Amino acid sequence: LRPRREEPLGPVDYESDPIPCTQPGYYDRELGTPITRRILSSGRPLDMDALPGLKLATNALEGQWARGGRRLFNLDPGYLTQERLVLATGKNFTHRVYLSQGIWAALTLIYQGGGWRDLPWTFPDYATPEIKTHLTRIREMYRDSLKHLTSSKDSSCPKV
Numbered sequence: 001l002r003p004r005r006e007e008p009l010g011p012v013d014y015e016s017d018p019i020p021c022t023q024p025g026y027y028d029r030e031l032g033t034p035i036t037r038r039i040l041s042s043g044r045p046l047d048m049d050a051l052p053g054l055k056l057a058t059n060a061l062e063g064q065w066a067r068g069g070r071r072l073f074n075l076d077p078g079y080l081t082q083e084r085l086v087l088a089t090g091k092n093f094t095h096r097v098y099l100s101q102g103i104w105a106a107l108t109l110i111y112q113g114g115g116w117r118d119l120p121w122t123f124p125d126y127a128t129p130e131i132k133t134h135l136t137r138i139r140e141m142y143r144d145s146l147k148h149l150t151s152s153k154d155s156s157c158p159k160v
Helices: 002-009 048-065 129-156
Strands: 012-015 040-042 078-080 084-089 097-100 103-112 115-118
Touching: 012 129, 048 078, 048 084, 048 097, 048 103, 078 129, 103 129, 115 129
Parallel strands: none
Antiparallel strands: 012 040, 078 084, 084 103, 097 103, 103 115
16 A cells, blocks of 8 residues: 555655554444554645645545445545644535535644644544654654755855
């Protein structure tokens, strides 16, 4: 699955170990049990407006690997900035914002005061300290890459 997953997302620069799903029941019937999740990050920057196309691409991967009308996995692409975690979804709800092509943005967590903050609609799995630890590591990698880009640009700019 990894080479095909990397097509729409680019190479993986961070991958967590399997994390037990703490929300039993939601996907059990379709995916079976036990269910685990992994947090993956791509080192390639993502344009935020590319999120609908990315969700459609991951939906296609889920469909290609489905067996007997059942998905074998569920992919939730999104983007992480210094301020927030936004996931893409095909399901509308009051707190979700429509993007395009049947895809909504789900503001899942915000980063304030040195840590991740849950919102009233944050899925219980994303509210766990374990998930937040992985997201913090990715956030730090992202912050470091931004610093590197800034310092590289500054050092290559001619002095006036």
